Amino acid sequence: AQSVTQPDIHITVSEGASLELRCNYSYGATPYLFWYVQSPGQGLQLLLKYFSGDTLVQGIKGFEAEFKRSQSSFNLRKPSVHWSVAAEYFCAVGARGYSTLTFGKGTMLLVSP
Amino acid sequence: KAGVTQTPRYLIKTRGQQVTLSCSPISGHRSVSWYQQTPGQGLQFLFEYFSETQRNKGNFPGRFSGRQFSNSRSEMNVSTLELGDSALYLCASSSGVADGSLANTGELFFGEGSRLTVL
Numbered sequence: 001a002q003s004v005t006q007p008d009i010h011i012t013v014s015e016g017a018s019l020e021l022r023c024n025y026s027y028g029a030t031p032y033l034f035w036y037v038q039s040p041g042q043g044l045q046l047l048l049k050y051f052s053g054d055t056l057v058q059g060i061k062g063f064e065a066e067f068k069r070s071q072s073s074f075n076l077r078k079p080s081v082h083w084s085v086a087a088e089y090f091c092a093v094g095a096r097g098y099s100t101l102t103f104g105k106g107t108m109l110l111v112s113p
Numbered sequence: 114k115a116g117v118t119q120t121p122r123y124l125i126k127t128r129g130q131q132v133t134l135s136c137s138p139i140s141g142h143r144s145v146s147w148y149q150q151t152p153g154q155g156l157q158f159l160f161e162y163f164s165e166t167q168r169n170k171g172n173f174p175g176r177f178s179g180r181q182f183s184n185s186r187s188e189m190n191v192s193t194l195e196l197g198d199s200a201l202y203l204c205a206s207s208s209g210v211a212d213g214s215l216a217n218t219g220e221l222f223f224g225e226g227s228r229l230t231v232l
Contacts, residue, residue, distance in 0.1 A: 036223075042225055042226075043117070049220060099163075100161060100219075101221060106155060
């Protein structure tokens, strides 16, 4: 069975500082990996995805993530945060060729002035 | 292209009642998935429909059911509501190809959800 761990429930970052949100997955083969963002009262928006190839993937809003097979990780990064990115972030894993995703419990990002 | 539309956005029910939620996927998408989101359990997969057939199912009791129509619109129903069913119910659509096909990217597009409160 696949699973996702997001070790940080809350993270507070100062505006303008860099950001890294951690994600570790458990899956027997090479997975599909995703990061989604959810603003209050909204659905989930896809930030970026990894299917294969280059392990550093770029997404929307200046986010990037790196797939590290040896560490079973897919951490999300952003070099400089703006208050507008405060939201909840979810990492998800899926099996190649299937539409069902397993989500982590999420990391709430707070941005301080 | 219009996104995923869920109705109603908010609803309040009492224990023992039943509820039906509706989801219209992105035009051309054939797969619709439902997820339950609660503060304690996070996002949990309910079921997925593809071409009017339930293709995958999560670990929820039989009180939770769904269906998909020929136009790909989907409904989910919860009968005999319990307090613990209070949640945000999210619908997601994907382009939809056969399970196991590498053309199936697993990329989901979510609606804004239906917030159910059970009193």
